[in-house]
Every structure is written in structure tokens, then in C-alpha cells.
Amino acid sequence: MRRVIVLAAGLMLAVTACSSGQQASQNRQGQAGFVSGNGNVSMFAVADRKPAPELTGKTLDDKTWTLSDHVGKVVVLNVWGSWCPPCRKEAPDMVAAAKELGPSVEFAGLNTRDLDPAQAKKFVQEFGVTYPSIYDPNGKALLRFRGQISPKAIPTTLVIDKSGKVAGRVVGEVTKQTLLGMVKDAQ
Numbered sequence: 001m002r003r004v005i006v007l008a009a010g011l012m013l014a015v016t017a018c019s020s021g022q023q024a025s026q027n028r029q030g031q032a033g034f035v036s037g038n039g040n041v042s043m044f045a046v047a048d049r050k051p052a053p054e055l056t057g058k059t060l061d062d063k064t065w066t067l068s069d070h071v072g073k074v075v076v077l078n079v080w081g082s083w084c085p086p087c088r089k090e091a092p093d094m095v096a097a098a099k100e101l102g103p104s105v106e107f108a109g110l111n112t113r114d115l116d117p118a119q120a121k122k123f124v125q126e127f128g129v130t131y132p133s134i135y136d137p138n139g140k141a142l143l144r145f146r147g148q149i150s151p152k153a154i155p156t157t158l159v160i161d162k163s164g165k166v167a168g169r170v171v172g173e174v175t176k177q178t179l180l181g182m183v184k185d186a187q
Contacts, residue, residue: 039172049165057134082123091127109133
């Protein structure tokens with residue numbers, strides 16, 4: 001009898017693990033090499049700031065977005081994927097920070113490795129994201145940030161100062177309060 005109970009418990013655990021693993025796999029759409037950061041915040045002194053690379057691309061709503069069009073404003077650039085659990089967790093804080101900071105700060109997303117744009121659009125709708133996101137399914141735009149963003153560390157958020165230089169970075173999930181402080185320090 002004890003053996004039957006242990007086997008039944010083991011079977012239930014295996015079914016649960018498989019279904020949640022299958023769901024995670026579907027959410028990630030087979031994304032190998034995903035590494036979530038630990039939320040480390042780096043702020044850079046003005047003299048140590050490096051220029052952000054030129055970034056331009058089509059957004060999820062098929063408009064062109066170019067980083068250099070926003071020189072003169074602080075820009076918050078969030079690298080995310082709909083398949084990424086920490087991205088889902090931080091999304092409400094990103095949306096709240098964008099709302100609180102208003103039009104004085106430009107928010108943009110860089111959606112990476114979502115092979116189906118419908119998944120990314122569903123994420124945007126689910127979390128009420130109002131700022132644009134460049135659709136970058138193959139990660140080419142992300143690679144332009146080599147040395148500033150690890151292509152495997154998703155999510156990562158950059159705060160880019162008014163002159164187009166990277167003022168700060170969070171590798172991993174970011175909170176609203178951290179983001180508000182980073183934007184203040186970047187101005």
C-alpha cells in the first residue's frame with residue numbers, strides 16, 4: 001500500500017513538472033541559452049558613459065522607431081521576451097514607471113527571440129504596455145549592444161541619458177522604484 005501511495009505521489013509530481021515544463025517551453029518557444037540576471041544595478045559616472053549604438057527597427061505595430069530620434073530625452077530601453085518569466089514579472093513595474101514619468105522620458109522595448117509576433121503582441125496587450133517595442137526575433141538589434149548587454153541576459157534594462165550615452169543598466173528584473181531612481185540619476 002505504501003508503495004502505491006509513493007508511486008502515485010511520484011506520478012502526480014511528474015505530471016505537474018511536465019505540464020509546467022511544457023508550458024515554460026511553449027512560452028519560451030524553444031529559446032535555448034536564456035539566462036536571467038540577478039537584478040544587479042550599474043550606474044555610470046558621466047565621464048565613464050559609453051554611447052548607445054544606433055538602434056532602429058520596426059515596432060510590433062509596424063512603425064519605425066529610431067533611438068537617435070530621442071536624443072535630448074532620457075530613454076529607458078527594456079529588452080524582453082514574452083517567453084521570459086522575469087519579463088512578465090517586471091512588466092507591471094515598467095508600465096507604472098512609464099506612466100509616472102510621463103512624456104519627459106521615452107520608454108521603448110526591444111522584443112527579442114519571439115518567433116511569432118502574435119505572442120509579443122499578446123504580452124503587450126496583457127500588461128497594458130503603451131510604449132513601442134522593436135520586434136527583433138533573431139536578436140540582430142540586440143547584438144548591436146554587445147559589451148553593454150549580454151545577449152543571453154533577458155530581461156535587461158538600459159537607461160540612456162539625454163546625450164545618447166548609457167547611464168545605467170539592470171541585468172535582470174527591475175522594480176519601479178529602482179527604475180525611477182535610475183532615471184533621476186541619469187538626468
